[in-house]
Amino acid sequence: MKRLAFSLLLVPALAASACTVAGEAAEGRTKVVVGYQSKTINTVTAGTLLRSLGYFEKNLGEKYQVVWQDYESGAPITAEMLAGKIDIGSMGDYPLLINGSRAQAQGGDAHTELVAVTGYNLRGALNGVVVAPDSPARTLRDLKGKNVSASVGSAGHGTLVQALDKLGLDAAEDITTENQQPSVGASALQSGGVAALAQFVAWPGQLVQAGQARLLYDGGSLNVPTFHGTVVRRKFGQDSGDVLKAFLKAQIQATTYLHEHPLEAAESVAKETGLAPETVYLYNGPNGISTFDVTIKPSQRKAFEQDVPFLKSIGVLDKPLDVPSFFNDTYIRDAYGPSYEADVAETANGAALPGDPDKAGELWLDGEQSTRPSADPNALLKAVREAQGSGKKIRAAYVPDALTGTRWFADHSVWLRDGDAFLPFATQENADAYAASHPGATPVSYEAAVKEA
Template sequence: MRTTCTRLTALLLGSAAVVTLASGCGAGDDGKTVTVNIGYQSKTINTVTAGTLLRDRGTFEAELAELGKAKGVTYKVEWKDFAAGPPLTAQMLAGQVDIGSMGDAPILVNGSKTRDHADVKSELIAVTGYNLRGSLNQVVVPTDSPAATIADLRGQVVSTSVGSAAHGMLATGLASAGMTLDDVQVLGQDPAVGASALQGGQVAALAQFVPWPQKLVFDGSARLLHDGGAAGIATFHAVVANEQFGVEHPDVVAAFLTAQRKTTDYLNQNPLAAALQVAEATGLPPEVVYLYNGPNGLVNFDPTIKPQLVTALGELLPFLQSLGALSDLDLGEFVDDRYLRTVYGDEYDAAVASVAAPAPLTGADTVCGGAVDGLATASEVWFADAETTAVAKTPTCLLRRIGAESAAVRAAYVPDHGTGIRLFAEAATWVSDPAAGPDDRLLPFAIRADAQQYAAAHPGATVLDYQAALTAR
């Protein structure tokens, strides 16, 4: 059992959070009951395999029940929901969370803030989901905003979570336009607050992480202005654990990661069912959850710690240090895959090396004919009266499929022509290119300026909205 409980004052991103620890951390009074405190972010759907979906399916509790039988110990799981990473870190500093999941920037702050306290020192032990392009962070503006590019935000108020990967994405995006954060008015807000501020006209733009930008797009209250993938810097969410808890209960940590792996496999094998389950548990629209967590989705769910993700952490460190959010952090010491190696065994190195989509979109195109197997053009539609989705080889074929059906469409998903990122067909800006093949003539773009640029470079090409594209199919 844990032997030390202390009183700490946690300084996170310039805010003082004073917390008092209760006695009896870890084990129960009888010495045979171990309480495991799990911190998660229910609405951050990139973490569902270590949070919402894991909790809802009871997989971790099942693993602990088996472990308890073997050890003669009763395990009790306490799930603690947080809106973002910083308050979760505050509770880890307080010794109130043993294992937690959060985004890459908060994870670095977590590692830096806990490293000087032996009883709460944390380590990064697994990933939940990632996007190697960085497309999990985006900037959106109201649908009627005059802004065409991120440069048009000069002097405007932009809401973001200060110190988050989305904040870093905003800085990088502005830099690509020859600007800095000083050229906009950054307003630090939690994601839900920022979303409301955008809808209420109180800010010009929202720079945030999953699922907030695309939720606003789906609601019809925003459009995408800038995709974080433009910088090509990977972004991800991951699992951190109290190192001392792991020393005292390594089998519990291994059980958690075993349960996370099983949950990840379930999501990748049953993406629609998993999306519906997450939506039911969180209140998020299932269509938005499925955009991120479905086949060819914006998130690759994979617990393994890939070198590209560790490299991305190293690239993010200087930005957070410039904010005064953390001191230096030894990533070689902080990142530890020993538990995962126990869970995966001989399969681990091969799993780490693979960056293939774990849930590719496949099937047969019943309108254009042939197999659907390409990440670059594979598309999908979810009809309101259907229990499953339908697939198409290309966005053009998808529009034909929609036009041939009388049923209402819950959501249709297409890949951006230039980047391949998954987006809502209805929210896309479309280009009709008569020089393309008959099944490839209608091209979707996530960002209006990209569509206009493509049309200008291709004689005869015209920019269309969704309804016009449906007619032109």
């Protein structure tokens, strides 16, 4: 039996009542408070994984006490930072915009700065829209007149609105948006209360892998960068620069660990969050949907600036944001070292599979300590057939979408046969777009593709 989606297993994380300002603890140690989102797995190198590895504490030494506080979204982290109760936080690009805007509006010691990136996807594939497995919808157009669950102001919501706009549809007029936390929206989708769910990593993958949803829209089709990052209270950075540097060095160490030990990292995050390891690996593994890299890239700054009008249009950005003053790469440059400038220009996944990333797949078999890479979809299908024939249990098979490159589950992909080639697509829409320009391409089921490859 497939694991149920974590939305049905875990109570959403509540804001801890023991939030404390960094200051002298009773035992003489200085407290440093870190706010993170355990289930937002694009931030694990500044949150869940980093906490489990203990790198920050090791870098700080016995003089400090690190207090980790887990939240379901970025909004409460921002509220606590503005109150001076959280020193360092991590969240997605849209929540970061709101964080910076509200901090600048409040003024004084409330100012915050984006000091590093955790993970990103240059095409926007970290976000997606899912529907029930038996939904008749083939594209976003089919959601016209329907109710769609989204966390208003989140990156998932932004993807939905921008994608509808590209289709000539108005999110305010053509659909009804139910403003819900991800776990609530997941339950609403399964009960039939909404026709679709628009959310960020890792909700689309988790629901699809559990057999409770089907990906309707691949955020990679939007081709707009999305990322998550580390934010700090400016005053904390100024007063405790050594502590912030220790955190960023720990984040770099956690990123290296994730690249060098991807399976162990996925299992660790899964254990801490209740997510399926196979879903975590979909995003965080080699050639994963998320590329983990702490450097702040020009394309991310540009995308960040372009997101401002959208957030203003939906009324969640109260005051204009001075974007240049919000970005501060001084600390990460210092922690990173002399190769920073060269690595800013690098966009390849630091944990890449061998071969062409637009074609390479991966097979994860139960009981094996490493995965099996495949050069292309045909090779992956053959590997799946051989594993099935030998009686080996397949934990997951991953393959990139032939149109957008979005890594997805092979058994939940839409497959076409074009000559001797079998081509996977994360969504029916992507498959239809390919078929429209390749009249020889014909649909084929995953099971048939495995037999025929």
